[in-house]
Amino acid sequence: MxxxxxxxxxxxxxxxxxxxxxxxxxxxxxxxxxxxxxxxxxxxxxxxxxxxxxxxxxxxxxxxxxxxxxxxxxxxxxxxxxxxxxxxxxxxKGALECMDRILDMKLKDVDRVNILNNKAMILSRTGSYTEALEYYNKALDIDPSNGVVLENKMELEEKLTK
Structure with missing residues (x-):
């Protein structure tokens, strides 16, 4: 009060x-x-x-x-x-546009990694696998030991090798 x-x-x-x-x-x-x-x-x-x-x-x-x-x-x-x-x-498409808007903002590294990971997940869901891998790699460039991003990237790579 x-x-x-x-x-x-x-x-x-x-x-x-x-x-x-x-x-x-x-x-x-x-x-x-x-x-x-x-x-x-x-x-x-x-x-x-x-x-x-x-x-x-x-x-x-x-x-x-x-x-x-x-x-x-x-x-x-x-x-x-x-x-x-x-x-x-x-x-x-709308979800990706929001992610792009966020990526244009000033972000802490931990937040940027999260947003890059989310964008990669959306791209993967739409079948844009190569682009999704690029975003997972961008996230890992910032935080190479991020377990969530590493796991998501590995799952996508396994999917692509089948």
Whole structure:
């Protein structure tokens, strides 16, 4: 609570706690309250998208991610969540566009490796195996001992040798 009573941050924190407990409906309500206090609170929009997605409301979830991105065009988590939802909806072109947008941002090496790996996985799913291998290799250039990337690359290489 703020000095004058409930505020966007207290509602947002309550939403995060409810989401951690799996109470997505309750979390959604708290994120909505937070947005009522501040309609330009990008994190609340993004996490409301997560709650909506967990409630099975993909269309509303996408709207929340897009609103979050509109408010903060460099909000990596919102772009990543949007990409994951597009992937789930089998919009691989859209998911790849989100990955490319993230890769244009300033990222920590660990985050860049994760995004390169995700992009490679999407490319592999679309049958672009050579390009997927290139992205796995880019990730391994940054972190040669990353077990997840090594495992994904090995699985793809085994698939290609069959």
């Amino acid at each position: 703020g000095l004058l009573g409930p505020d966007k941050h207290s509602a947002y924190k309550k939403g995060l706690k409810k989401m951690d407990k799996g109470d997505f409906s309750g979390a959604n309500q708290e994120f909505e309250r937070s947005i009522t206090f501040d309609p330009e609170f990008a994190s609340a929009w993004c996490d409301r998208g997560v709650a909506q997605q967990n409630l099975g409301n993909e269309e509303e979830s996408m709207r929340c991610y897009e609103k979050s991105i509109e408010l903060d065009p460099d909000f990596i988590r919102a772009w990543h969540n949007k990409s994951a939802l597009l992937y789930k909806m089998e919009d691989f």
